Amino acid sequence: MIDLSVHQLALNFGGVRAVDGVTFSLHEGEIHGLIGPNGAGKTTTFNCVTGFYRPTGGTIRFREREITHLRPDQIARLGIARTFQNVQLFRSMSALDNILVAKHSQMRTGILAEALALRLVRRQERMARGEAEELMEFLGLMGIQRQTAGNLPLGSQKRLELGRALALEPKLLLLDEPASGLNTSETQVLAQLLLKIRDRFKLTVLLVEHDMGLMMNISDTITVLNFGRKIAEGTPRDVQNDPEVVKAYLGENSGAERR
Amino acid sequence: MGMKTLERLKGLPLVVVGVGLLALPSFVDNYILYVMTRLFVYVLVALGLNLLTGYTGQVSLGHAAFFAIGAYTAAVLAESWRWPSVLCVVAAAVFTAVVGYLLGLPCLRLSGLYLAMATLGFTLIVQEMLLQLAVITHGSEGMKVRPASILGFTFDSDYRKYFLLLVVTTSMLIVARNLIRGRTGRAFLAIRENERAAEAMGVNLAQYKTIAFAISALYTGLAGALSAFLVGFLDPQEFSVFLSIQFITIIILGGLGSLLGSVLGAGFLIILPELLAGLDVWQALVYGLLMVLTIIFMPYGLSGAIRRHAYRWLGVGVEPIVPRRLGH
Ligand SMILES: Nc1ncnc2c1ncn2[C@@H]1O[C@H](COP(=O)(O)OP(=O)(O)OP(=O)(O)O)[C@@H](O)[C@H]1O
Ligand SMILES: [Mg+2]
Numbered sequence: 001m002i003d004l005s006v007h008q009l010a011l012n013f014g015g016v017r018a019v020d021g022v023t024f025s026l027h028e029g030e031i032h033g034l035i036g037p038n039g040a041g042k043t044t045t046f047n048c049v050t051g052f053y054r055p056t057g058g059t060i061r062f063r064e065r066e067i068t069h070l071r072p073d074q075i076a077r078l079g080i081a082r083t084f085q086n087v088q089l090f091r092s093m094s095a096l097d098n099i100l101v102a103k104h105s106q107m108r109t110g111i112l113a114e115a116l117a118l119r120l121v122r123r124q125e126r127m128a129r130g131e132a133e134e135l136m137e138f139l140g141l142m143g144i145q146r147q148t149a150g151n152l153p154l155g156s157q158k159r160l161e162l163g164r165a166l167a168l169e170p171k172l173l174l175l176d177e178p179a180s181g182l183n184t185s186e187t188q189v190l191a192q193l194l195l196k197i198r199d200r201f202k203l204t205v206l207l208v209e210h211d212m213g214l215m216m217n218i219s220d221t222i223t224v225l226n227f228g229r230k231i232a233e234g235t236p237r238d239v240q241n242d243p244e245v246v247k248a249y250l251g252e253n254s255g256a257e258r259r
Numbered sequence: 260m261g262m263k264t265l266e267r268l269k270g271l272p273l274v275v276v277g278v279g280l281l282a283l284p285s286f287v288d289n290y291i292l293y294v295m296t297r298l299f300v301y302v303l304v305a306l307g308l309n310l311l312t313g314y315t316g317q318v319s320l321g322h323a324a325f326f327a328i329g330a331y332t333a334a335v336l337a338e339s340w341r342w343p344s345v346l347c348v349v350a351a352a353v354f355t356a357v358v359g360y361l362l363g364l365p366c367l368r369l370s371g372l373y374l375a376m377a378t379l380g381f382t383l384i385v386q387e388m389l390l391q392l393a394v395i396t397h398g399s400e401g402m403k404v405r406p407a408s409i410l411g412f413t414f415d416s417d418y419r420k421y422f423l424l425l426v427v428t429t430s431m432l433i434v435a436r437n438l439i440r441g442r443t444g445r446a447f448l449a450i451r452e453n454e455r456a457a458e459a460m461g462v463n464l465a466q467y468k469t470i471a472f473a474i475s476a477l478y479t480g481l482a483g484a485l486s487a488f489l490v491g492f493l494d495p496q497e498f499s500v501f502l503s504i505q506f507i508t509i510i511i512l513g514g515l516g517s518l519l520g521s522v523l524g525a526g527f528l529i530i531l532p533e534l535l536a537g538l539d540v541w542q543a544l545v546y547g548l549l550m551v552l553t554i555i556f557m558p559y560g561l562s563g564a565i566r567r568h569a570y571r572w573l574g575v576g577v578e579p580i581v582p583r584r585l586g587h
Contacts, residue, residue, distance in 0.1 A: 052459075073459075076459055093449070100445055115438055
């Protein structure tokens with residue numbers, strides 16, 4: 001079954017065609033890689049899918065429902081969660097509260113009930129807290145629940161942001177460079193974690209990453225962008241040997257240097 | 260003394276303050292009771308403003324207008340319509356909340372200094388309306404309001420007014436704490452901290468910002484309505500931009516995004532001038548100087564300083580992070 005289908009997606013910034021007629025689709029349960037040199041349009045594609053940018057052309061469907069013109073919060077509530085290329089936490093809130101914000105739409109309490117701290121509110125609050133702690137334990141984030149998110153080391157912040165996205169209980173997870181800033185062994189741990197997450201939460205994952213080793217290892221399918229256009233798509237092996245792709249990466253030094 | 264014991268003692272200051280406030284009327288004269296009652300009114304406003312500005316990150320210089328709307332609604336309902344006092348207060352608070360919600364809608368497009376300007380304009384408009392709609396508000400003559408009464412019990416002495424406000428303000432403080440600790444409070448904070456991330460987590464920005472405006476206006480309208488009955492006279496000159504600035508000063512000095520800060524800031528603004536009254540001509544100077552020093556040495560307000568020292572010296576609480584300042 002197709003989870004997400006992006007059709008002829010286009011977005012211009014002034015004269016820059018950041019995304020230029022990109023089409024791809026994600027099958028349920030797969031890890032789909034989105035790669036390309038710097039400025040290829042990967043983050044812009046993410047921002048279109050999650051409602052942060054309004055595309056100038058094309059359609060985006062999530063499980064047969066068109067989401068092209070929905071707001072980010074509506075898209076999130078439909079079951080699409082994301083992380084950001086530069087970590088975006090609620091910095092002065094505790095790690096646990098960061099996760100609990102994502103439980104927002106699962107909780108069913110009215111403001112009046114909350115104001116009076118009625119029993120049903122306290123019960124839901126306890127439940128959400130329990131689930132959040134369970135998730136933190138799964139991600140190896142125990143012991144930092146009460147710490148202020150902005151004071152955590154970058155590695156923990158990235159892990160927390162991932163946890164926050166998972167707490168939304170999404171069907172589709174979009175990760176923008178989750179391995180950036182991690183060393184080789186940390187990246188290997190992350191790869192195992194992503195596979196574990198996919199299986200445990202039955203997710204479809206769209207993954208942007210410059211670390212080719214990681215991408216080739218865990219992606220089922222890879223879509224390659226260059227200058228806003230799709231230049232290749234297929235299994236990691238196919239894509240690796242594609243002459244267009246080799247050319248795109250060799251012609252662009254920073255991309256090649258990053259492996 | 261271990262950390263655990265200290266954490267457990269956290270409730271102790273609350274108990275001491277509570278007992279102190281209940282016992283206070285037996286020890287002090289009427290003037291001090293009157294000052295305390297005024298303090299409670301300001302605490303109510305500060306709680307409301309802090310929910311909007313401190314927690315949700317939406318600056319407002321429109322709170323003098325909300326205060327006026329609450330006060331005049333209650334006064335008109337009581338004097339012209341002869342409604343029972345309780346109904347007047349409730350209706351005034353609810354009506355102000357509705358106005359707050361409606362003001363929140365166009366303000367969705369604004370933030371920071373621009374939002375401050377728009378809400379400041381709102382204060383100017385409302386004050387002008389108080390003067391112009393003389394048929395209802397009696398214009399520049401002002402309005403007399405008789406004391407509130409509930410089932411024949413009249414709140415006409417400083418003693419009675421003190422307890423009325425003590426009960427209402429404490430209840431509303433608890434309500435604010437409940438809201439802050441729950442789903443709505445986290446949504447508010449999330450918006451202040453990072454709008455994009457909040458949206459990505461399913462928080463409807465427009466919905467929660469307007470809710471914050473409504474709740475904030477509700478607190479302030481309630482304070483205005485009570486104040487109308489306490490003071491017994493409404494002078495439209497009082498609901499000026501200067502009052503709005505006083506309100507925002509309270510929460511900045513006390514601590515943005517802190518309920519304790521709302522209380523401490525109101526204390527600073529109301530009680531300190533009384534303490535300095537003996538200084539005569541020097542009063543304003545010393546008061547202003549203390550204000551400057553406080554904000555320089557406690558940039559996150561009185562409550563921020565307390566929190567930082569509690570963490571550093573007693574190991575209580577968590578390491579605070581520097582929150583973004585207003586207007587950023
Ligand atoms: N908000 C914006 N305003 C103007 N131009 C933008 C904006 N966002 C992205 N761009 C431009 O769009 C193009 C695609 O950028 P995008 O961030 O999507 O690339 P990317 O593939 O994520 O690159 P990287 O690997 O460096 O993260 C770039 O040329 C970029 O400069
Ligand atoms: Mg990017």
